[in-house]
Amino acid sequence: MAQMKLLVLPGDGIGPEIAAATETVVEAAANRFGIDLTLTRGEIGFVSLDQHGTTITDDVIAAAKDADGVILGPVSHNAYPPVAEGGRNPSGVLRRELELYANIRPARSRPAVPRPVTAEIDLVVVRENLEGFYADRNMASGPGEIMVEPGVAIALRKVTTKGSRRIAEAAFDLVEGRSRKRIAVVHKSNVMRLSDGLFLEEVRAVAKNHPGIDYEEILVDAAAAHLVRDPSRFDVIVTTNMFGDILSDLASELSGGLGLAASLNLGPAFAVAQAQHGSAPDIAGQDRANPTSLIGSAAMLLRHLDQPQAADAIEAALDDAMSDEATRTKDLGGRLGTRDFAAAVAAHVVG
Structure with a gap:
């Protein structure tokens, strides 16, 4: 059984919601394909600023280096205070600290998405x-x-x-x-x-x-x-x-839109899955965010970590869920919120 340790950094705005949705799907894939998965969470952004006086701590950076991979939610860095007051951009910090020199961004049309x-x-x-x-x-x-x-x-x-x-x-x-x-x-x-x-x-x-x-x-x-x-x-x-x-x-x-766009940051030793879009604070906490971008990014991370079957299953499950109006998110003309869409994708993963 393959062992895998992933660090989840939810971030700001809709970040906690789409990070939780992504965890649901990744756990379903791990269960199906026999991956011994350990998911740990760390706080960045405004939560970390309130608790520690900085938007990303040295402990979080160390945890990122200790993990096999990182799932990074969006951050509201434009709203942070100056760097001297703790308002560092966590995404930029991780790029430098982990030497993430390559940002891989696929764009693929999906038959059911306008x-x-x-x-x-x-x-x-x-x-x-x-x-x-x-x-x-x-x-x-x-x-x-x-x-x-x-x-x-x-x-x-x-x-x-x-x-x-x-x-x-x-x-x-x-x-x-x-x-x-x-x-x-x-x-x-x-x-x-x-x-x-x-x-x-x-x-x-x-x-x-x-x-x-x-x-x-x-x-x-x-x-x-x-x-x-x-x-x-x-x-x-x-x-x-x-x-x-x-x-x-x-x-x-x-x-089809940034909400569907996956992204993977790669370096010589580390990899970070990150949604292409921002933190969308205007819809935070309303169960309205489409988590496809971060879920797809997590699939890219799993593929990089030599789990192609899990990655294929997640990507196919996203296509299946979006092909049916009953299991699409509301922004795509469907009926589901963030949590229910994640559950639908996870169900497709399990088969």
């Missing part, structure tokens, strides 16, 4: 996760933005050979396991010649080791246009942090 385009979508955005413009992760100390004088702000973007090379390797490893074996490298090196030029140079070097892959390079603005016009042309997209964040959200909306 979407704004007719084309079938089955793609993955592989997003560099530790560099770029984002202030919470691109410098060793201090933010990546400075106000040099009133009315003049400057943002610093960090792109490294190491970061570019390893995200390219992660993307090519992923595409080798897919049937279409196509990869699109998204960049803006015609304008950001040094930073995106460095990124592109490293991706090209990795591509030489994968001669069987259908390889293309495409500017980010053209990639956005092609995603809207014909998303079926894409298989795997690899790109830098901010471009990946934007394009993956676009792809997820085109395939």
Whole structure:
């Protein structure tokens, strides 16, 4: 019997509700496939701030490193107090502490879910996760933005050979396991010649080791246009942090919405499942949140932890539950709230 220890960090807003729903489904999969599962909880966000004076404690970080994987709920970091008053972004902290350099974001259309385009979508955005413009992760100390004088702000973007090379390797490893074996490298090196030029140079070097892959390079603005016009042309997209964040959200909306979009953060030794969407405080505590994104992310985590049968069962159960109006969530025109939808998915998992 395989043993597995997962840490659940519910987070803010709807986080506790969708985390509980995800636990229900993961436990059902563990029971069916003989996984000796231990689920432990840790507090982050406002609960942790109230209890410990910080939104994420050193003990939680240590627990994340001790677990086989982490299920991370959404956080309301924009509403936190300044960092000096304990308001750190738990998601950003875990990215740095666990060296989660790759953010894997699939977008897949589901037959029973309405979407704004007719084309079938089955793609993955592989997003560099530790560099770029984002202030919470691109410098060793201090933010990546400075106000040099009133009315003049400057943002610093960090792109490294190491970061570019390893995200390219992660993307090519992923595409080798897919049937279409196509990869699109998204960049803006015609304008950001040094930073995106460095990124592109490293991706090209990795591509030489994968001669069987259908390889293309495409500017980010053209990639956005092609995603809207014909998303079926894409298989795997690899790109830098901010471009990946934007394009993956676009792809997820085109395939049915962010509420359905799974995401996995990967590093050399650790993995964190995380919903693509935010904490939605306006519907928190109302049993209205669709937990599909976090449940799907947990399935990705199980697959990464060498439990493909459990992952397949969860993904199939999500499709089954969403195919029937009686077992869909209300945001998809169904009747169920968060808890009952989780129960329906778990029932499909068990079979």
